[in-house]
Amino acid sequence: MNETKAWETQTSRAGTAKTQKGKTGVQRNYKDTVFRMIFREKENLLSLYNALNGTAYEETDALEITTLENAVYMNYKNDISFVFDFELLLYEHQSTCNPNMPLRDLIYVTRVLQNRIKDENLYSKSLIRIPTPRFVVFYNGTDFQPEQQVLYLSDAFEKKQDDPALELSVIVYNINLGYNHELLDACRLLKEYAQYVAQVRAYAEKLPLSEAVEKAVDDCIKNDILAKFLAKNRAEAIAVSIFEYDEEKHMKSERKEWREIGYREGREDGLAVGREEGIVTGREEGSDTLARLLQSLTAAGKSEEIDRVLHDSNYRKQLLSDYFQKENT
Secondary structure (H helix, E strand, C coil): CCHHHHHHHHHHHHCCCCCCCCCCCCCCCCCCCHHHHHHCCHHHHHHHHHHHHCCCCCCCCCCEECCCCCCCECCECCCEEEEECCEEEEEEEECCCCCCHHHHHHHHHHHHHHHHCCCCCCCCCCCCCCCEEEEEEEECCCCCCCCEEEEEHHHHCCCCCCCCCCCCEEEEEECCCCCCHHHHHHCHHHHHHHHHHHHHHHHHCCCCHHHHHHHHHHHHHHCCCCHHHHHHCHHHHHHHHHHHHHHHHHHHCCCCHHHHHHHHHHHHHHHHHHHHCCCCCCHHHHHHHHHHHHHHHHHCCCHHHHHHHHHCHHHHHHHHHHHHHHHCC
């Protein structure tokens, strides 16, 4: 199989992420984050559950993952959902404030329950039992947010009611360092994740983004912060972190580090190829295309390709060329 065909196979599996014209935000068909990568493992997820509930469960056999992996709604998926101890838990991670989280969770939980009861007879005289839903958001953005807050679906209702017929509440925990000490201390992985994010942001203030992420990863491994996870998933974690940070900046219209990286690394490769194809006319398009390329490779789990794209300019140019053609056919 030649490299062009191989690339087409990768992107068809991953789903090609595209940027809408006229908008600066990056739209993705696949959503992954370092947070999701860490806590999709049952043992890690159970440790987070224990920290939130003051429990000490050790066996993961009864923990059933129900995360929506295939059903996509408005270009996003839920981060983590699972059933445990007669509860249906939906955990979301966010780096930007989103007052629509109760509405999103309503969509998520409906789809999860639909899958769960698909073989049940809703018209039966017997009551169909369902696990008790609970909704949690872990926030680690740079905008100020309180230590904890509760968002309600009824806040979105155009007509307010004292006792709404439909309600859904979401508790939001600020997991930045300095907030919710007890929670972070109770879950080592959550605390180390917060430390990792803080390290990336600190280095990104003074270094190009790709260098900042790589240096943060190296330092965290050296200092036993997410060391096992980062050593095992180094390439994927770097690519995901770059994209996460870029998306956060798009949302806030803040610092310019990532576009500088995209310009510098894509100027001779992505922009040149794009101009040859008559596609790219400016610097930002090249940056966004490089970001989407990294995200598609991450979605396909192509760690070797990610590492080569980051460090091999000839290989990066070839994949960008194939990617430009794929996006514009």
